[in-house]
Amino acid sequence: MKHLVKRRDILKSSLAVSFSLTTPALALAKTDDMTAAILDTFGRLPKESDAILLKIPPISENGYSVPVEIEVESPMTNKHFVKKIALFSDRNPLPLLAVYKLTPRSGLAKISTRVRLGGTQSVHAIAEMRNGDLISAKAKTLVTVAACVIL
């Protein structure tokens, strides 16, 4: 028994290592649905980057309206600009929340909106740059349950 547990642990850790070496961080996200939605939108998976600032409250008192703010570092010139930003949920029945298409005329790659989140989870923002770079950031929020929910 002891031996078995040990072997299982070794198997797990070696699997994890091989995964992290060969695939981008997002492939390890819990929901395959979200990964599929990202592939559907961008055709590939992004790399996590500090160039995206994603702001979401640590506690959302109601999942029906959670404020989200995304800002991507970019000069927004004709040569270098953010083409597209998409928001994904790793827990909602439909992972893709919204897609924004920007142009050099945007001047600033910054967006605020409000989304519906079906429970505590991470929201992922993915940005596609003019040069083809695909970058992402994620932020977690704890969605509390209202006391007197009337269904």
Place this chain on the structure above:
Amino acid sequence: MANNIRIAAPKTVRKGEVIELKTLIQHAMESGYRVDKRGEPIPRKILQKFECFYDDTLIFEAEFHRGVAANPFLTFYTRAENSGILKFRYTEETGEIFEDSVEITVK
């Protein structure tokens, strides 16, 4: 009465200035997941697209899905190049269009 749209944009700006644009529209963004009092499913009806035109140039576009909160709120930016009309257009999945516009003056 049509669905209310709110727009916030500066009236006068300097040429080349990056300005903040805000918009809010009254819409239930009915997800299709809910049921009415009798347990019958409420059919899905959401806004699918938002477009912002600076005069006639499309400068910003958003695609909404069911995870966008009811009465969608959106803030984005644009560089003010000339005096003109900013048109905000929402398209519902039924094809119905809700539109409003504001004028900005570049000094």
Place this chain on the structure above:
Amino acid sequence: MKFKLMVTALILMSCESASYTTSYDNAPTQPTPLKSGTEFLTPETRALQSDSFANPAFLWVDRGETLFFQTPISGQACSNCHTESVRPLKDSATQFPKFNSKTQTLFNLEAQINYCRVTYQQEPQLAYETEDLLALTAYTASRSKGRPLTVAVTQETESNFKNGRDYFFTRRGQMNFSCTQCHDRHWGQKLRGDTISQGHGNGFPAYRLEWESLGSLHRRLSDCDRGVRAEPLPLGSQTYIDLEFYLAVRATGLAVETPAIRR
């Protein structure tokens, strides 16, 4: 042994009912310190409430303003009677529910609006929770934003006050809860993910996140009733208006916050 237990139980029960019948006649009407529902919200929700652009309740306020200045086919516009100097809207919501001497009944804002529609505008009444009634109520109430509630009990409204207070203190529903148990005795404490508020109506009509819409105080009251698994009363019913009156007296001094955001 069994007998002793029964006696003890009977004594306990009688104590409970004794403290019950006398508990609220002399009970303080206001919780202290008096706290608006806003104080129980997260900073993000409070920020949304004070944002005069992004607060979605303003979609209804805007619509109400349009309706207020619109002249109906056969009557006159609300703005004909209510100007800045004559019957101004400012501060008027702080006095509601208000006794109407012509009809000898207690009016809340919704009832007053409908009375005006029928009497001065030759327009049909608007049903509760219709977009237009919500919009007009939100607009008129918002004109008193920041002004303290000043509803007081008079000889004419004493029975309404008592009826409303009875409703507030009566246990009901499968859960056998009264309003006072949560909102007088346990405010500030946690109920699942929520902090229990003092149950004031000073922000209504309010945009409730749970509704994803603006809604009246009566809709909120019926949600409370449903929450304790009691049969809710019809919106606009006399008992809900009386309860609204009791709540307004109980909230005297709190500022009108319409259009507020609530959970």
